[in-house]
Amino acid sequence: MKSPVTRALFDEIILPVYAPAQFIPVKGRGSRVWDQNGEEYIDFAGGIAVNALGHCHPKLIEALQTQSEKIWHVSNVFTNEPALILAQKLIDNTFADRVFFANSGAEANEAAFKLVRHYAIEKYSPYKTKIIAFYQSFHGRTLFTVSVGGQAKYSDGFGPKPADIIHVPFNDLDAVKAVIDDHTCAVVLEPVQGEGGLTSATPQFLSGLRELCDQFNALLVFDEVQCGMGRTGSLFTYQQYGITPDILTSAKALGGGFPISAMLTTHEVASVMHPGVHGTTYGGNPLACAVGSAAFDIINSPEVLAGINHRRSIFIEELEKINAKFNIFREYRGKGLLLGAELHTPWHGKARDFLNSATENKVMILNAGPNVLRFTPSLIISDVDIREGMARFSKAVEKVVIN
Numbered sequence: 001m002k003s004p005v006t007r008a009l010f011d012e013i014i015l016p017v018y019a020p021a022q023f024i025p026v027k028g029r030g031s032r033v034w035d036q037n038g039e040e041y042i043d044f045a046g047g048i049a050v051n052a053l054g055h056c057h058p059k060l061i062e063a064l065q066t067q068s069e070k071i072w073h074v075s076n077v078f079t080n081e082p083a084l085i086l087a088q089k090l091i092d093n094t095f096a097d098r099v100f101f102a103n104s105g106a107e108a109n110e111a112a113f114k115l116v117r118h119y120a121i122e123k124y125s126p127y128k129t130k131i132i133a134f135y136q137s138f139h140g141r142t143l144f145t146v147s148v149g150g151q152a153k154y155s156d157g158f159g160p161k162p163a164d165i166i167h168v169p170f171n172d173l174d175a176v177k178a179v180i181d182d183h184t185c186a187v188v189l190e191p192v193q194g195e196g197g198l199t200s201a202t203p204q205f206l207s208g209l210r211e212l213c214d215q216f217n218a219l220l221v222f223d224e225v226q227c228g229m230g231r232t233g234s235l236f237t238y239q240q241y242g243i244t245p246d247i248l249t250s251a252k253a254l255g256g257g258f259p260i261s262a263m264l265t266t267h268e269v270a271s272v273m274h275p276g277v278h279g280t281t282y283g284g285n286p287l288a289c290a291v292g293s294a295a296f297d298i299i300n301s302p303e304v305l306a307g308i309n310h311r312r313s314i315f316i317e318e319l320e321k322i323n324a325k326f327n328i329f330r331e332y333r334g335k336g337l338l339l340g341a342e343l344h345t346p347w348h349g350k351a352r353d354f355l356n357s358a359t360e361n362k363v364m365i366l367n368a369g370p371n372v373l374r375f376t377p378s379l380i381i382s383d384v385d386i387r388e389g390m391a392r393f394s395k396a397v398e399k400v401v402i403n
């Protein structure tokens, strides 16, 4: 092993599909992170909406340590207690009757997309395979999920895609009406588009989609990989809209930093599945489920959920102060702590410059496309950390604006 481990080593040995920041984080506590040189950062990125309880939450450490001394892995040839406990919690707190565990958002969505096709084929017709999805959506990086995702930059260049997937503009019910028919098996969307720029579905759009799906015997699938598990202020975002999907996918915050995902559905939809139709070696891994279970209890508490919009308002108050000085933001987007700040037109295309400057000023933020800055911090970040991080971010903005 080359020593010391440097950022330059990344450029030599890792597949060049990422462009990570120049520092290497080595320690995290709450919303603070330290790099190899002991420099301290405030984390508004939360591992892309994953670290919902910050870094190294004591209850998650306890759950991981306790489970690590019991059993690590059994595969799905055997079941395990943590998986059943977490599945029961998800069922008790949502519309769902059945849970399928996987390891990443893409895998949960892959399972969902296979399920909608299989359900329609088994119940109705081998020709009922059309999936309606939306531009700017993001559902993961497998070939099926990039194909359902509505962004050519992720889906093109890999040869033939799965067929019978059609994209229409988000929040445009008439566009859906124009393409939905008896051959449609599902409509798939993120209630708040994450990677695509933090656009929230309108209530009319979601209720219209529910009606259309019912009319054409199509399933409604909500990808809540990014917007679920407390992120927008309720356990899942659909609960705020009062529109219930047939299938919901969750990942990211579900494990609080430990890789796990889940696909939730009803008895009726699950009825077409039987042993051997789908599967995964690691899905429902005891370590992941034990941590997920501990994270679930904390995230799903009234204190944590009630605090999310309070924190959003502090973020917006601080962003407004920055905007009063530099006039760079056009609007605030998203819900709860899935917060986007769209840049004014002259700054379009420059989101990455703000991100890099933020890192130099010791605050970690994200972008969602080239025009929107994204903040997905811990759901329990302290007011002090928000205000200090924003003071650092203000300096970062000043540097970009002055240059």
Ligand SMILES: Cc1ncc(COP(=O)(O)O)c(C=O)c1O
Pocket (backbone or CB within 6 Å): 048, 103, 104, 105, 106, 107, 109, 138, 139, 140, 141, 190, 194, 195, 223, 224, 225, 226, 227, 251, 252
């Ligand atoms: C809405 C949504 N779906 C799916 C995914 C894919 O999740 P993963 O990267 O864990 O496969 C993401 C990741 O950003 C996402 O935001």
